Amino acid sequence: MTSKSKGPLAPLPWTEMFAYWVLSFGSHLYSFYQLHIFSKEHEAGLEREFQLEKGLIKGFKRDPSDFEWTFWTEWAKKSLLWTLLGHGVISKLTSIFYPKLKVPALTMYGLLAASSVLGIKGVSVLLVHLGLSFSVALLRKPALSWATNLLLLSTLHIRPLQEIQRGWYKTEEEYYLLLFSVAVCGLRFISFSLERCWSPGERRGAVELCWLLSYTFYHPFFFNGPIVTYRDYVEQMQRSSEECDGDKSVFSYLVLRLGRIILWWCTAEYLIHVMYMHCIQSNETYLEILPPWALGGLALALVQFFFLKYLVLFGLPSTLATLDKLVPPKLPRCVSIMYSFTGMWRHFDEGLYRWLIRYIYVPLGGSRHGRLYKMLSTGLAFGFVCLWHGGHDYLQYWALMNWAGVLVENGLKSLFASSAVRSIVEQNVSAATERRCVGLLCAFSTAMLILSNLVFLGGTHVGRVFWKRVFVRGWSTVAPPMLAFLYCFAQVGLEWTAHP
Numbered sequence: 001m002t003s004k005s006k007g008p009l010a011p012l013p014w015t016e017m018f019a020y021w022v023l024s025f026g027s028h029l030y031s032f033y034q035l036h037i038f039s040k041e042h043e044a045g046l047e048r049e050f051q052l053e054k055g056l057i058k059g060f061k062r063d064p065s066d067f068e069w070t071f072w073t074e075w076a077k078k079s080l081l082w083t084l085l086g087h088g089v090i091s092k093l094t095s096i097f098y099p100k101l102k103v104p105a106l107t108m109y110g111l112l113a114a115s116s117v118l119g120i121k122g123v124s125v126l127l128v129h130l131g132l133s134f135s136v137a138l139l140r141k142p143a144l145s146w147a148t149n150l151l152l153l154s155t156l157h158i159r160p161l162q163e164i165q166r167g168w169y170k171t172e173e174e175y176y177l178l179l180f181s182v183a184v185c186g187l188r189f190i191s192f193s194l195e196r197c198w199s200p201g202e203r204r205g206a207v208e209l210c211w212l213l214s215y216t217f218y219h220p221f222f223f224n225g226p227i228v229t230y231r232d233y234v235e236q237m238q239r240s241s242e243e244c245d246g247d248k249s250v251f252s253y254l255v256l257r258l259g260r261i262i263l264w265w266c267t268a269e270y271l272i273h274v275m276y277m278h279c280i281q282s283n284e285t286y287l288e289i290l291p292p293w294a295l296g297g298l299a300l301a302l303v304q305f306f307f308l309k310y311l312v313l314f315g316l317p318s319t320l321a322t323l324d325k326l327v328p329p330k331l332p333r334c335v336s337i338m339y340s341f342t343g344m345w346r347h348f349d350e351g352l353y354r355w356l357i358r359y360i361y362v363p364l365g366g367s368r369h370g371r372l373y374k375m376l377s378t379g380l381a382f383g384f385v386c387l388w389h390g391g392h393d394y395l396q397y398w399a400l401m402n403w404a405g406v407l408v409e410n411g412l413k414s415l416f417a418s419s420a421v422r423s424i425v426e427q428n429v430s431a432a433t434e435r436r437c438v439g440l441l442c443a444f445s446t447a448m449l450i451l452s453n454l455v456f457l458g459g460t461h462v463g464r465v466f467w468k469r470v471f472v473r474g475w476s477t478v479a480p481p482m483l484a485f486l487y488c489f490a491q492v493g494l495e496w497t498a499h500p
Contacts, residue, residue: 126181314328
């Protein structure tokens with residue numbers, strides 16, 4: 001929930017804010033400790049069922065159940081770290097000696113790096129998609145471009161085609177890498193197509209095709225993002241290729257950023273050594289017998305690990321892009337200071353948020369044509385995200401929860417911003433009390449936000465168990481203290497937003 005007043009929220013006494021910080025931090029540590037105790041008590045059973053790995057830390061096992069983390073960690077060891085290093089070397093050399101050749105050199109390198117991992121057949125799939133998208137975009141019909149690109153994305157779910165593509169690779173992981181690449185490149189093709197439809201057409205077709213190849217195969221962003229729009233990429237890369245690289249602070253920046261990424265990676269690895277949250281969430285029996293504090297620790301651990309994971313996955317590509325003088329989206333904001341659905345969408349994956357706003361929300365009318373268009377634009381944006389992620393049942397529930405959450409927050413914001421309500425509030429409620437009331441509303445919003453994230457991360461069974469244990473069976477014992485701590489989280493988040 002965002003601020004309900006037109007101006008910034010009033011500050012609270014420092015002693016009160018200090019108490020919120022202590023309670024927020026303390027509740028995190030204690031709930032994590034309780035989850036750690038539960039993990040160690042049931043380690044033998046979890047190891048039999050989920051095959052815990054030998055840990056990097058002596059005396060601890062390692063929970064390998066988060067597919068995305070394990071997948072990208074293994075690929076980083078195999079080849080991705082080396083190909084990213086190669087990109088950095090070529091970018092630096094061309095920036096120093098041949099700035100005008102930087103874009104062609106990076107495009108060729110990205111194409112070769114993709115071929116080395118996906119193979120000629122995998123890259124051919126992307127080139128076919130690129131060619132079809134480019135050809136349709138030349139007609140300058142946005143609806144036709146949308147239809148074409150959605151059909152191309154739908155090929156990911158055609159079973160006979162899946163079996164053919166699986167046959168190209170020795171392992172399932174190699175096939176998954178192709179799926180991820182096609183999905184992410186699909187967003188780039190849509191971005192190019194719509195920009196082409198909206199532009200006055202200064203560039204010739206051959207030049208545009210070269211820029212589309214560069215945009216598609218830019219190696220740091222190729223497999224997993226973050227997402228940048230075609231327009232931003234071209235503008236920033238053109239400036240980059242016209243400048244000579246003489247910045248002496250590059251080394252210190254690189255050391256600092258790499259140090260932070262290593263710290264984030266170590267923290268994420270530490271979490272899955274001391275808390276087996278991904279194994280526990282996969283078994284409904286364990287979810288039912290978790291003590292209340294450990295249950296809260298599981299919810300916090302899952303969303304915090306998700307945050308750390310994307311700090312690492314987006315952090316290294318963003319570092320390389322910054323060295324190329326691009327402006328990548330900001331890294332995800334800590335989920336513990338997220339207190340609204342709208343804030344989560346704006347600040348967790350900023351690149352995807354900008355993409356949705358530019359290509360779905362605004363073209364469909366957004367907030368310019370009344371509340372009905374705003375609801376429709378928001379709903380279709382969430383629907384597209386659900387479809388892009390796979391369209392599974394649990395994703396449909398997650399998208400509906402987020403849509404409802406955003407609508408409720410926007411409705412309350414409009415209500416409290418109305419002149420009638422504002423006059424009543426200003427006459428009868430002090431600024432500090434209003435801030436506390438906003439924090440209370442945010443606590444409820446945060447509870448629903450965490451619930452929706454649990455559905456996204458663990459599936460409907462995780463959300464169902466949490467709803468039942470917290471809000472049905474635990475409405476008088478578990479929910480009140482949970483909301484009290486979420487109120488503290490919200491106040492810390494509100495303060496962070498006011499003074500970042």
